[in-house]
Each structure stands twice: as structure tokens, then as C-alpha cells.
Amino acid sequence: MYIRKLLLTAGILSVNLLFAAEGDYAISKIPAALLGNAHVVKRMEEGRFEILGLGKSRYYHKYALTILNEKGDEHAGKTLSYNKLREIRSFDGALYDANGKKIRSLKKSEVQDLSGVDDISLMDDTRIKQHSFYHRQYPYTVEYETVEHYNFNMFFPNWSPYDDEHIAIEQSAITIVAPPDFAVRYKAFNYPEEPVKSMEKGMQTYRWELKNKEAIELEYASPFFTEIAPVVYFAPSQFEVGKYRGDMSSWGSLGSFIYDLNKRRDELPAELKQKVHALTNGITDPYKKIEALYDFLQQNTRYISVQLGIGGWQTYDAKYVADRKYGDCKALSNYMYSLLKEAGIKSNYTLIRNGRSAVSHLDDFPCSYFNHVIVCVPLQNDTVWLECTSQDMAAGYIGGGNANRQVLLVDEAGGKTAFTPRYGLKENLQLRKLTATIDEKGFLKAVINTRYKAVQQDYLHGMVHALSHEKQLEYLKKNIDLPHYDIIAFNYVEKKERLPALDEHIELTANNYASVTGKRLFITPNIITRSSAKLKPNEKRKYPIFQQFEYHDIDSAVITIPEGYTVEAQPAPTDIKSVFGKYKAAVEIKEGKIFYYREIQQFSGKFPPSDYAALVRFHDEIFKADRARVALEKKE
Numbered sequence: 001m002y003i004r005k006l007l008l009t010a011g012i013l014s015v016n017l018l019f020a021a022e023g024d025y026a027i028s029k030i031p032a033a034l035l036g037n038a039h040v041v042k043r044m045e046e047g048r049f050e051i052l053g054l055g056k057s058r059y060y061h062k063y064a065l066t067i068l069n070e071k072g073d074e075h076a077g078k079t080l081s082y083n084k085l086r087e088i089r090s091f092d093g094a095l096y097d098a099n100g101k102k103i104r105s106l107k108k109s110e111v112q113d114l115s116g117v118d119d120i121s122l123m124d125d126t127r128i129k130q131h132s133f134y135h136r137q138y139p140y141t142v143e144y145e146t147v148e149h150y151n152f153n154m155f156f157p158n159w160s161p162y163d164d165e166h167i168a169i170e171q172s173a174i175t176i177v178a179p180p181d182f183a184v185r186y187k188a189f190n191y192p193e194e195p196v197k198s199m200e201k202g203m204q205t206y207r208w209e210l211k212n213k214e215a216i217e218l219e220y221a222s223p224f225f226t227e228i229a230p231v232v233y234f235a236p237s238q239f240e241v242g243k244y245r246g247d248m249s250s251w252g253s254l255g256s257f258i259y260d261l262n263k264r265r266d267e268l269p270a271e272l273k274q275k276v277h278a279l280t281n282g283i284t285d286p287y288k289k290i291e292a293l294y295d296f297l298q299q300n301t302r303y304i305s306v307q308l309g310i311g312g313w314q315t316y317d318a319k320y321v322a323d324r325k326y327g328d329c330k331a332l333s334n335y336m337y338s339l340l341k342e343a344g345i346k347s348n349y350t351l352i353r354n355g356r357s358a359v360s361h362l363d364d365f366p367c368s369y370f371n372h373v374i375v376c377v378p379l380q381n382d383t384v385w386l387e388c389t390s391q392d393m394a395a396g397y398i399g400g401g402n403a404n405r406q407v408l409l410v411d412e413a414g415g416k417t418a419f420t421p422r423y424g425l426k427e428n429l430q431l432r433k434l435t436a437t438i439d440e441k442g443f444l445k446a447v448i449n450t451r452y453k454a455v456q457q458d459y460l461h462g463m464v465h466a467l468s469h470e471k472q473l474e475y476l477k478k479n480i481d482l483p484h485y486d487i488i489a490f491n492y493v494e495k496k497e498r499l500p501a502l503d504e505h506i507e508l509t510a511n512n513y514a515s516v517t518g519k520r521l522f523i524t525p526n527i528i529t530r531s532s533a534k535l536k537p538n539e540k541r542k543y544p545i546f547q548q549f550e551y552h553d554i555d556s557a558v559i560t561i562p563e564g565y566t567v568e569a570q571p572a573p574t575d576i577k578s579v580f581g582k583y584k585a586a587v588e589i590k591e592g593k594i595f596y597y598r599e600i601q602q603f604s605g606k607f608p609p610s611d612y613a614a615l616v617r618f619h620d621e622i623f624k625a626d627r628a629r630v631a632l633e634k635k636e
Helices: 002-016 070-075 251-262 270-280 286-300 318-324 329-342 454-466 469-479 609-626
Strands: 040-053 056-067 078-082 086-096 102-105 112-115 121-124 127-131 140-150 167-178 184-189 196-200 203-213 231-236 238-241 244-247 305-307 348-352 372-378 383-386 406-411 414-419 429-438 444-453 485-495 501-510 515-517 520-523 545-547 551-560 565-569 574-578 581-590 593-602 605-607 630-634
Touching (some): 078 086, 078 140, 086 127, 167 184, 244 251, 251 414, 270 286, 270 329, 286 329, 286 383, 318 329, 329 348, 429 454, 454 501
Parallel strands (some): 121 305, 429 551
Antiparallel strands (some): 040 056, 056 140, 086 102, 112 127, 196 203, 348 372, 348 406, 444 501, 485 501, 515 520, 545 605, 565 630
16 A cells, blocks of 8 residues: 555656746747647656556656647547456546636546447446637637546556647656566567566666657558557456456466466357357368357357456357357357357457458567457468358458557467458459440440449448448449539349359440540540549658559440541550559450459568659559540540
């Protein structure tokens, strides 16, 4: 108790002494170099994370932000979540004017205390406290000071001084305080210096600090923000959450903790065991067995989040899901694991961090940074991945948000890392065939059939399952780049296969699609696949070019032209090769028809900033080629 009180006092005093005098937040004191490209200036930030034991910690956090304009308003509020494992002991704040004079302090009654339950959560003990001063006289400064107590030590706060782009840093620091025998692990990115280490009243301290750093402004095709900005990740070796102790000094030991936390939760009701065998006993192909059980899962369960205390990491058992027909990602994945086990198929409960910009570079730093659970089924000559929260995905396909991610496979032997499938040029296909007619007035009538595969179909797949026919029509009307057009009919047909495909059929008309000038008719044969990428030159490019998504599009069109017209001019074939991709386009006119072919490939990878001028040229050439026109002249 004495150490705890001493740390509390020392932490508060050490921070308050830094910015005690009124007027320190005057905008005139901000170095001029920090104002360029900034909407916000972080005037000061002190975080102090104190480890009080395996299952107890305290986080003191004080910071001040000067909001320079309306684009910075979104950062002027403060939100904290809490539950049985995390308490908010204090929540204070103050508002200052441009001269650094305090306008007022935050009243406790102004802090909102709200439920943290969302629309997909059945039970969740999370609540949030939040506040915003809603001040709009620029510039102004907000200051917040909070104290949180954690009844677990499985997660440490990371230090990420840049909360977003367009935020300059005047000063930001974090201090980790731990007993001498407590192993604190850390991994830094874009921060080359080692922490300042010291002893404080018998406790070891580690301190990281940044001063006077200009705002980051992301560029086109920049790497993820977490790969540009400085960040330090922290993790314990030993930890405690609830009444469970664990070790994450290795991926194997972290996997053992997750396995022990969830073991003996795979028992199925007797009647469900019989159902499993009825579904699979006559099938010899292991994949077909998996497919049958996955289809059973999808038809008989639904996703609902259940998060209570230790429930953020510990699953509800299989009988719970069998009885209630719902579960969160952990429960549904454990249920699928249990069905497979009953059928004699070994699988792994698998931790993943999903989302398109999730951090994926912590392979040598074991920590619990995962936010989702899926199932991995290793077969003799294959591996099948299952996204168990989806009621409409095909068995073996996990979507772009789970693709090419490091995961932790968990079983009785512990944990080991692996990577989920990567979907590339071969898989991410778009195949489009278009037939159309154009009359003398430029009126277009077209039938467009497109097949989207793998990640190319993800968004439309979600739209088809989430939106009504009317809402789908609204989407189409907003996303087809044609003047004065009308959609006559459309429909979607899914191919629920391991590499899924979605077929789109559209019939449309468009007035004045072709330009009419006297005896001439000008037609753009690329009707709906024109690139919109027109990049701005940037001779001072700072960051590498990052193309994450690979795709391959092939378009063919047959356009019937009105009788009595001859070709006056047509585009020459285009063939562009670049480190960023390839592009081909060709036009042939014969027998009263325009035959158009277009193919584009985008490669993934990281390229040096010096290649940016080449990227601009690549997109400029595609932009121009996509808008090339055929000129027809009417015979006399």
C-alpha cells in the first residue's frame, strides 16, 4: 500500500510541475515550425504506467492539445471505457483560450457516463465516460487528466505520440514503473533511441520522450500510419487476468494460456453429436466434411457479442452455443472446433488481428494484440480457414480483412504463429463483358455482365446480404460514372465456392453518351471501367509508396454503331509496363461494331519515394487511355 501511495503522489507531482503556471498554453509559445500542416499541436503529454503486481496496475495520463482550426475539433474530446477489470478513478479537464488563460475547469457533472453496448452485443459490462468542451473560438486548448486502475496486466498501454496526421508534437512522454523483478518487454518503431532507465524509490523506470516534431501529413499510397509514426509497444512476460495467471514471453506460452483458459469447453450435447455424424459419416473427402459442418454452423447460429469480465478472452462453451444458437467470435469458433473434433478432424482455435490496416509486424514480439478469433483446419495437403462469424461466406474463404495476417494457432501444445492466405493477382479477378448499341443521337443501350472474385467481390457480397433491392439500386446509381443514365434491370448471383465469385448483371440506358458534332459521332469505347486516379505531382515525396491490394481486371466490349458511319479516327493500341502494374487497351472496328479490349494489373509492394513520379505517369497514361475516343463520320 505504501508503494502504491508513493507512486501515485510522485506521478502526479512530476507531471503537474511541468505545466503549472497559467499562460504556458499560449499559442505564441508554439515554435513556428510546428504550425505547418498542423490542425492540432500536442503541447504536452505525460503517461505514467505503474505496475503494482501481476494483476494490478495504474495508468496516469495528462495531456494538452491546442486546436488550431475546425479540422482539429474531433480531437478535442476525451473518451474512456471501463468495466469490472478497468476502473476510472478520476477524470478532470480544463479549457484555455488563445493566450493560455484558463476559461473554465471541467465539472464532474459534465462527464457523460454511458453504456458501451452496441447493436451487436447481447451482454457487455463495458461503459464509457466521455466529454467535449464544444468550444469553437480558435485557437483554443483542452487539457485532460485521468487516472485508471487495471485489475489485470495482460495489456499495457502503447505509446503512440501521434494520434493522427496533422498533429504536431511539442512534447510527449511515457514512463513505465515496475518492481525490479518484473520483466517489462518493449518494441519500438520509428523511435531509434533507447529509453532512459533509472531507479525510483526501489522501482525500475523506463522513459521515452519526443519533443518538437512536426505534423505528419499522409501522402497518396502511404504505408499504414503505424509504420510511419513513432510507436512503442509494451507487454509483460508474466501477467494475471481475473484469477488466471499466464506467460507471454513466447508465442508458445501465450498459446498455452489461451488453451488452458478455454479447455474443457468443447463438449457437445448428445443429440448434436449424433447430428455431426449424420452429416459427415458418409463423406470421405475431408474438405467436404468441413464444408458440411461449416454450413450447419451458418444455418443454425448467428453472431452476437458477449463480453463480461474475463469473457473478453474466455469463450462460452459449445453447449451454450448449441442451446442458444448464438455466440461471439470466440464462442462460434470454439463451437466449430467442437463440431470438427466430434467428426474426427483436428483444428486450431486461432487468434488474429483483423481489419485492413491491422498491425502485422510484431512477429518477434509476443503480445496479446489480437482482436478476433477464427478456426484453422490443417489437412494433409491443404489448410482450410474458417470465419465463423459469417453466415454467408464459403468454407475456406476468410475475406480481405483477415487475409495475409499473422495469427496464433492454439492447441494443447501451446501456440505457434502462421499466416492466413494471401489473395493476389490470380485470385482478385474482375471479368467484364459488355454489349451495347449507340444510335445517331448518341443514345446508349448496354448490357453489362461482370464476375468479381475473391477480395474484388467482398464489398458487393456484403451489400447483397445487407441491403434491400431498392438500396442496391441506390448504390448503383451513385457509383456508375455515366451522364444521364437509367438502370433498367440488375441482379446479383453468388458462387459460394472456396474462392467465391459474384456475378453482376446490369441493363442500362444513357442519353447523350456519344457526342454529336455535325456529321461526326465521338464514342468512348470504355463505357464504365474508366480509371479515376489522377495524381498530383509531388517532388518532395517523403514516404515509401505502398500498394497493398493486388488485382487483375479484364474488360471486353462489343458496341454496335449506327449504319452509314465510317471511321475517321481511332485510338492506337496502348501497352504500359511499370513496376506498379501493367495496362493494355486496344480498339478494332469492323462490320459495324467497335470491339474494345482492356486489361489492367496492379502489383502489390513497397516502392521508394523516388518512384513517385513514375507512379504519376503510370496513372496519367491509364487515365488518358481510358478516355480515348473513336471518331465516326457519316457518309454523304
